[in-house]
Amino acid sequence: MLIESVVLKMTIIYKKSVVGRRGVTLPKCDVPTKSVIPEKFLRKTDTGLPELSELDVVRHFTGLSRRNYGLDTNFYPLGSCTMKYNPKVAEKIAALGGFADLHPLLPQLRNGGALTQGALAVVYELEQMLNEICGMSAFTLQPMAGAHGELTAMMMIAAYHRKKGNRKNVVLIPDEAHGTNPASAAIAGFEVRTIPTNPETGALDVEALRAHVDEHTAALMLTNPNTLGLFNADIGRVSDIVHAVDAQLYYDGANLNAVLGKFRPGDANFDAVHVNLHKTFATPHGGGGPGSGPVGVRKHLEEFLPVSRVVKRTDGTLALDYDYPESIGYIAPFYGNFGVCLKAYAYILLLGRQGLIDVSENAVLNANYVMHSLKDHFDIPYVNRPCMHECVLTAAKQTTNGVHALDVAKGLIDRGYHPPTIYFPLIVKEALMIEPTETESRETLDGFIAAMKDIADKAASDPDSLHKAPVTTPVSRLDETRAARSMDLIYKE
Amino acid sequence: MSYIANTDKQRAEMLAVCGVKNIEELFRDIPADKRPKSFDLAEGKSELEVVAQLTKMAASNYTHLVNFVGAGFYDHFIPAAVDALASRSEFYTAYTPYQPELSQGTLQSIYEFQTDMCRLTGLDVSNASVYDGGTALYEACQMAIAQTGRRRIVLDGGVNPIYRTMLKSYTKNLDIEFVEIAVSHGQSDRAALANAMNEDTAAVILQNPNFFGAIDDHTDIAEMCHAKGVLAVQSVYPLALSLIKSPGECGIDIATGEGQSLGIPLSFGGPYLGFMCARKELSRRMPGRIVGRTVDTEGREGFVLTLQAREQHIRREKAISNICSNEALCALRAHVYLSLLGKEGLKDAAELCLQKANYAKIRLEAVSGVEVMKSSPIFNEFTIRINKDAGDVVGALIEHGFAGGFPLGRYYPGMENYLLIAVTEKRSKREIDQFVAALEEVLCQ
Known part of the structure; x- marks a missing residue:
């Protein structure tokens, strides 16, 4: 009962603040100090951040964690999210100082590639592994989430059509697709058209697709298996229809966990694909992120991949290469969510082919x-x-x-x-x-x-x-209408 | 290594329940001619072997260098409690809090994080975070475009060039015009900015402290913006906000930034934390998750994802952004960090950065061949001009055990002799003195 009362009685951290309390002691300043910033540049009011001891903070967040349900708590069959077990060893590896403390600009210093060979090898080798798993010719790890991967691929497809002088502005998306597909295509500048699912087969209606495909079609975004959990066996016909007008076939890899070693998008003529490392490759979801959404492409789209790319030089060392004039540019500040990629790399090494x-x-x-x-x-x-x-x-x-x-x-x-x-x-x-x-x-x-x-x-x-229901949780069903109406989004004294 | 629990016997029983003879029958929808042409990967390894291999790879990275590289990404102290609390698997193995009754921990921590960020920036609303500081800035541009119905963005030359490059990548296929205004004597060029703003301008994008390390007061620029119906957007360094004028105090409409300095390791470029805060009038234009406080059926306080009508899973192609996830675990780290340091601790950390950077600046002024750029006050980073190519000098400093700064020639043609030097609270006087001596030696050679 005592323990239950701790979990049930959570208060906002700001209410626990006590004037003058400290949680961290920093070193004394070992250089001569002086007042260096003129008054007009200085903040006039305090930040109003809370004042707590380390133990106050530890108890607060331990209490919050006990009001949360994670995969480690129990079964988490959240469809389309692939809530598989996240091996603990991956967390240990990502925390190694040689990775966690590594500044991302080091390899961009002159001859700096030599300073980060281990980290560049993780990027290079994971890209190679994903190529083999998906049947693609090149991957980028830059996209920082699945939706970010979709956007990256749509930007590359736009660049492809622009270079060829194609006047294509429409992306076709099945009605069962994840909501990010249409949003990503629209944000990349495309018009979105929805293709119905055939109710008999539960798959994309191929005749409807044929009716929608024309010279304006830039791409079809497809999830296979789709969100009904069904594999579309018509994929050969779909590919023919799409490619007949030089549109690009995009594979949303959200459901890749179904087909490892059974199907590779590249073999079925998908031109671009994103994979969710936080789904198929067991990196934790973190309560909503960080994720990682690497994008793979076939040969003809390779020149449009974001820079930098990691390349192997003739002496076997790895280096960053920016010399891709057709590249869409930077879509992340550096090399993607490296810490997440590192966990996926360890996971693939652990599991191996079989x-x-x-x-x-x-x-x-x-x-x-x-x-x-x-x-x-x-x-x-x-x-x-x-x-x-x-x-x-x-x-x-x-x-x-x-x-x-x-x-x-x-x-x-x-x-x-x-x-x-x-x-x-x-x-x-x-x-x-x-x-x-x-x-x-x-x-x-x-x-x-x-x-x-x-x-x-x-x-x-x-x-x-x-x-x-539920009656066993710290709170019962919550009033979402009230939340949207009252817009109580920050704590105020 | 395998993480599969079921035994062969169990699998056989389960196949029987499914009415099939073997597992391959379950894959019968995949046509024979679409089966993998190859699946050539190494066989699995044990945990022991993989840890050994990755420990070796980690050790080959030069993290032993004494670091003076910043450029928007800083080597700050992270208290152990941040790692300990963010490692609680109830947080890190959870998904996006779609079921609020099971997710009050994540939801409350995001609500509190939103409060932290609003208090730091002096603005009214915050989202639950986006990918990084660069994507936050891009999303701010989109908010301004949607709010004003205009499609022209004026970019101050003091904005991190990595972010400026990202903005251009993102908008290459969109009808958005960017106008770049070079800095003047290290600060935002008021006259040129005023000149560049017209009735088609959606936003002016600023950064404080700017990429060269200079602190500015953008109050006058925000006023100029508002007179022309333009939104003022500022990218900020959150740790510095405990000392320097907040976006809210400057009249800024949208503040964004990289939250890596708040308890998140450098980790070779990510995962990081993009944050976004804005004035209340812009709250429905805000992308990403937002948490609100409400009550349950019994009248108890609780938290939910709110204003979801903005988002892609409801609005699909009409959504204001495609962002689906946030960087919740990084936001949690930032919130734990800010709670541990608190009001006074954050000021202390910022003050240490400021004093040490200024000490380094004064020491370097005395070095022959070094000219310190000092038209503006600085926070923890500053620019020097040296009598040699900065790229070569940094290369030579590595031999002395220092990551000696970021050469500006990489992003600013003509500035090949300029070096950007960052000093955080982690650098001791001794390290700074040794760095100054090493630079002196390299410059004399």
């Missing part, structure tokens, strides 16, 4: 196992064919009792599980998108399945218990 194949096989098996175990309790739009790494269920059946996907999600919280992604993809009503990942054991999956079945039963027998 380990990566095992990842996809087990991820797909786990997803199909969950799907088949729940098919009598929930409607499943495409239950008659295998899903890939995730399955999409719907709470449509439960709505007759007034229970919606949101209520199912909140019911799971009370049963100790993080909910799946809900209400996405948009084309499935009351969607529950479950991605178990390969690192979960059958016992964990069985526990989750039992919880889902219990919720399906409660939807019939006691729907109100689900409407009230």
